[in-house]
Amino acid sequence: MADQFEAYRYAHYLRSRWRFIGLACVSALCLAALFTFVKSKEYTATARLLIEIPGGSDPRISTAISAVYLDSLRTYEQLALSDKLLQEAMEKFRLRELIPGRTIESWKSRLVKVGLVRNTRILEVAVTLNDPKQAQAVAQFIAEQVVLMNRNLIQAADDASLMQAMNEAYNSKRTLLKTEVELSTAIKNNSVDALHMRLQALDLQRTRVQRELMSDELSGNVDAARSGVLKKQLQEIDSTMERANKDLAERTARLQAAEEHHKISLTAYEAARKQYQDLQAATGNRSERLRMIDPGFVPERPSSPNLALNLAAALLFAFTASIGWLTVAFAMAGRSDD
Numbered sequence: 001m002a003d004q005f006e007a008y009r010y011a012h013y014l015r016s017r018w019r020f021i022g023l024a025c026v027s028a029l030c031l032a033a034l035f036t037f038v039k040s041k042e043y044t045a046t047a048r049l050l051i052e053i054p055g056g057s058d059p060r061i062s063t064a065i066s067a068v069y070l071d072s073l074r075t076y077e078q079l080a081l082s083d084k085l086l087q088e089a090m091e092k093f094r095l096r097e098l099i100p101g102r103t104i105e106s107w108k109s110r111l112v113k114v115g116l117v118r119n120t121r122i123l124e125v126a127v128t129l130n131d132p133k134q135a136q137a138v139a140q141f142i143a144e145q146v147v148l149m150n151r152n153l154i155q156a157a158d159d160a161s162l163m164q165a166m167n168e169a170y171n172s173k174r175t176l177l178k179t180e181v182e183l184s185t186a187i188k189n190n191s192v193d194a195l196h197m198r199l200q201a202l203d204l205q206r207t208r209v210q211r212e213l214m215s216d217e218l219s220g221n222v223d224a225a226r227s228g229v230l231k232k233q234l235q236e237i238d239s240t241m242e243r244a245n246k247d248l249a250e251r252t253a254r255l256q257a258a259e260e261h262h263k264i265s266l267t268a269y270e271a272a273r274k275q276y277q278d279l280q281a282a283t284g285n286r287s288e289r290l291r292m293i294d295p296g297f298v299p300e301r302p303s304s305p306n307l308a309l310n311l312a313a314a315l316l317f318a319f320t321a322s323i324g325w326l327t328v329a330f331a332m333a334g335r336s337d338d
Contacts (some may be wrong), residue, residue: 013330014323021322028318032310041302043132047143048294051076051121054285073116073123076290080114080125080146088145089138098130112142123290132299140295150290158283165276172269179262186258190251199244206237 014021051073079085086108090096095107113126125146127139213230 010327010330014326017326020326021319024318024322025315028314029311032314033307035305035310039305040130042128042130042304043135043299043301044126044128044303045132045136045139045296045299046124046126046294047139047292047296049076049123049125049143049146049290050293051123052289052291053121054287070116070119070121073121073288076123076146076150076288077114077116079149080123080142081108081112082149083108085142085145085149086112089142092141093134093138095129095138111138122293128303136296136298140292143292143295147290147292150288154287154289157287158279162276162279162283165272165279169269169272169276172265172272176262176265176269179258179265183258183262186255190254192248192251192255195244195248195251199241199248202237202241202244206234206241209234209237 086104089111090104090107095111096102096104111127111129113128114123116123123146125139125143127135127142129135129138209230213227213234
């Protein structure tokens, strides 16, 4: 019951002082309106860039875009907010002469706002200045410079990749030419045709000697001296054939090694050459490219100060502050009564 009585007293206390609340709200509205009309107007111009994905003409790549990929595109915001680009814009348009005392850090936080439109590949560059024409010119300049910087970065990366691929192809070509000379020398110094012919001749001679030995044994007319000579000849032929086969195996191994080395070098050169050709064909298409799709227009309506917003904020603040003040006064009056 006491709580209800206190609530009733509080409501009656506020109702009895409605003039104070109304005066506070009217005063706040007047001050907000005066501030709005006195404060210098600022205009915001916005230029828009489209971030073209690599291989943008392939619909399969377009459907593979994910939220993570879109979030990674925020790196281009830092490109547009670079200190070097800000200084170039300020020097070109003499912005520091407008407000000589403003620091470059303050200019950076107030002049340019850059952000991706949600769930799109559109990058917005917003510039706020007192002069609407100058705001549009600065926004367009920054957007154009971002496109140029991105193009230069892509060109530098492509040139570095092409130079590396060209060096690899050149070194592979030199190695290939070297292995071709080695293979030619190996073929010349390790001819196996003569050895094959010699082995065939030795094989025929061995067959003839074996036939004579078998003929003597079958006829029963065995001459020990003649048999010893034939057997000695057979041993010499076998020894010569063994050396010739060993020589043939070594020459064949050297030829196979030279051919394998040449094959490996040829494969490496073809791969390096193809990589260089692929990089040449993909030049400029391996990274996102920026393209300006809207240079923006000269704004006619100021972005600041906003009369409606200022009045609403002032009204809310005055009402809340007056209620708070009266609440504190009511509490203090209640304590004094106690």
